[in-house]
Amino acid sequence: MDNRPIGIFDSGVGGISIWKELRAKLPSEDTIYLADSKNAPYGEKRPGQILDLSIKNTELLLKKGCKLIVVACNTATTNAIDHLRATYPIPFIGIEPAIKPAALGSSSGKVGVLATRGTLSSELFHSTAKNHASHIEILEQEGTGLVELIEQGKAQAEETRALIRKYIQPMVASGIDHLVLGCTHYPHLIPLLREELPERVRIIDCGEAVARQTFRILEKHSLLSGRKERSIHQFYTNKDPELLSLFLKGEDYQVSYLDF
Template sequence: MIGVFDSGLGGLSVLREIVARRPDMSAIYVADSGHCPYGVKSADQIIERATVITDFLLAQGAQLIVVACNTATIAAVEYLRANYSVPFVGMEPAVKPAVARTRSGVIGVLATGAALAGNKLLTLIDRHRGSVRVITQPCPGLVEQVEAGDLDGPITVALLREYALPLLAAGADTLVLGCTHYPFLREALAQIVGPDVVLLDTGEAVARRVDSLLPAVDSAAAAGALRWYSSGELQQMNRVGSCLWGGAINADALTEDDGAR
């Protein structure tokens, strides 16, 4: 069994790639919607939440944990790997493939403020950029729009235009979706930037990594079983999560007592 968690519902974009690759796999998904968004939190706060959720997932029998959140990966994954014996798979924005794909020599990275403030992303960019110009763009408000289930409404479209159009004006022909919430905005973003701009995320790459580690994971849960938890409002989780997932979600509450076990 694997555990998957995110600050909210964005990690469903990663879980769907994992399940598409391995439909026989069992998983527990935790949406930390009661503490969303992570993008405005300090590294210490994110580490605290990641620790609470990891303890819960391990208590449920998870033998591999996917940190399906770019911000949490940047802030907490090294801490988690140093303090727990199970394998952790984190998110890495698709800077390397974007550098390989660009024709104009300019790429844009859409991410949360916390992700852009961390050294991990800057180091990744420096390692792979070569002669390519990499423009980073913080995107406040987008996570909240996805959490509300507003994927293409006027406010969401206005935010996407505000963040994407300056990147295109600077010559970017490839955009990195550097938050797991952003793939749910792909269709609306594609309408804005047009068919010649490439949009990249790393959900499929994470699914391949999980698949490579699964032979070492002895899952005792029923094949293909999925369980859902949220620290936020369950009705909202079930309503919006079901729309994003494309199937019914019936989540249980993740309480602080659950996380402390």
Template sequence: MALIGVFDSGVGGLSILDEALRQLPEHDFIYLADSAHAPYGERSGAWIASRSLALCTYLASQGCDAIVVACNTATAEAIAQIRIELDTIPIVGVEPGIKPAVMQSQNGVLGVLATEATLNSDKFNALLHAISPNCTVIKQAGAGLVPLIEAGKANTDETLALLAKHLEPIQKAGADTLVLGCTHYPFLNKAIHQILGESITLIDTSEAVVRQLKRQLNNPEKKVQTVKAGSIIFLSSKDEKTLLKMAKELMRSDLNAHAIDAKLLRDLE
């Protein structure tokens, strides 16, 4: 049985944890939400890189056998350095699903909803350069969406109105596929379909991310024993009780099947 760290700027990475519990329920997890400093997408690249490395180093010090950087912004700005510094354990990142979107689109018009930091990153732009020049990509920053989701307002009229504003350029361009370039955004799936219609294809890479994690854990050198269900520690830099409450509200997994604890992160403050 492995101990897996899942790190995000806030509650967005719960979408990754949810999928991890579906594919890997037997393992133990630490979910670290840096909610005191969310959203990362509006911060400088240097700050994101430094903070992300510090938090992943903390998770490694807690005995994690693998770490998922479940934040597109942190992955774009920091994962290369994290992998250098923590080279003894697998580090799995997330990135916008541009390639699967190209494969699934029927008309070659793609929308990408992500944070400003992700859209401006070298890593994201390298993904764009690798796709067919016949594809049209409409990039849209989802400014303001993450704080609303963090505040438990994913399904409010306020969020719906802001989301509609952000999706307008994508809708006008006739995109048939939308890449969710932030792990917070899968919690807006219902609202997105309400605005764009049921025919829009949403690309969420959480399943692929966890498959990659699973491959890393199945490495013969890192073979683990399996049991029925592992434990989950919810760790927040802001409010551990709110994090646990939101996990129960947002996640589809049956958390009652796992031993659960919620703690406040103090070590790095």
């Protein structure tokens, strides 16, 4: 048993969608969440910048005593996780678009992927698509501007709806029956996406799979918590604590500003 916290970092509030799945699957685990909103979006940065930011976040979480780190950002995973795993002596859980289940479930043979430039241009994304979806057509769409709107608290705004409509209509017209969300910010858009997508299109994100994998790795390495009392969750942001609190609505957790 190991009562040290799980660390989670993302380029802002997107990883809260992952944190909620982790809390549901692992209710006894303490967590520390870093929202690097000051540097969002990662998807528009160069690979070297993404790696440097991922190292910075990792080292801060290690200083806070984390036993495992979830890289709750698709772009950081695709650009940095191999280096992190080779450099630091704890397990890392990465995020990648859930292409495999979408490909297996598709009857039309066409799957849409909405992701950042950093994810869509990565070697990991292309190898995943090649290995698991070579028999279907993958329609890629860069979600330019969506992360910025979410980070401004505009996940349900009309300007966000207009951008979503612009991005998904060509994929829908092409006949997709699954839409893979390739950025952890994008599950915050699911209410709007469901209104704009036909019923036949299933939305796929990776949150539940990440939580299951985190449980497996903790169990494998004998790192599961033995805590009986209520778990402790700490949230830090380097930009706007009120925004992060907005995405934790209904939750009684304190969000602190931290200059990192």
